[in-house]
Amino acid sequence: MELDKGLVSGSMALLVMKLLEGGDMYGYQMVEELKRRSDDTFHLKAGSLYPLLHGLEGKGYVSAYEKEATAGKPRRYYHLTKQGHRVLQEKEESWNLYACAVRKVLKGGVCSYGT
């Protein structure tokens, strides 16, 4: 993840689940997609992603299925469950609240999140 490594921790589950909201994806694809959508800011490591996905699967937030690729190893696709959708909404709400509170401390004054 580089950047600062203290600032950056947390919120990976949110980002990964957000990706799955747009459609089923396999692990490697998520790493690439996250890099692309963040304009090369997030470089999620495979060693971080797979344990995270297994954890989300264990909690029932995502489900997984194998699918043959046209070439190479079969891919393990992940799908956001109904429960996952609910949890994602909560996590987004939580992130907005948090980012907003940080902004209040850093810049002073108010912050109505949405903006």
Next chain:
Amino acid sequence: MELDKGLVSGSMALLVMKLLEGGDMYGYQMVEELKRRSDDTFHLKAGSLYPLLHGLEGKGYVSAYEKEATAGKPRRYYHLTKQGHRVLQEKEESWNLYACAVRKVLKGGVCSYGT
């Protein structure tokens, strides 16, 4: 810290150093001030703050001195060093970059931080 506990991790050093930018403070005061400035969002625990402050002191980002209080125990004030100011600026920059990238993933499109 409550909230989500996965989203919230990281960035405490940034917030604490930001408080000290406005003037020297003692530990207990920082907990209260952080609560106030974040509109009751951040409830930093003493058991989290003091080890954090000792760590910042060890790195030379803050310096500390005792001062008698009019009543009660003597207070240990913390001061942001010159190096601390530099690191704070870097951390703020880093936070902006990070929060901006999260927004890109969550809401799509661009994000020029400052707004």
Next chain:
DNA sequence: GAATTATATATAGATAAACTATATATGTCA
């Protein structure tokens, strides 16, 4: 007067997130 709460600092131990390093396996390209 005794008990509780607020002020104030500190450490030990637990938990969890993300990292590095490593392993495996296939396809492509120089």
Next chain:
DNA sequence: TGACATATATAGTTTATCTATATATAATTC
């Protein structure tokens, strides 16, 4: 043939923050 991109996985480490606990004084409440 060797390097690199694709693709998944686990073990072990590091670090942030938490809970729990300890200490001590002042103010408040019963």
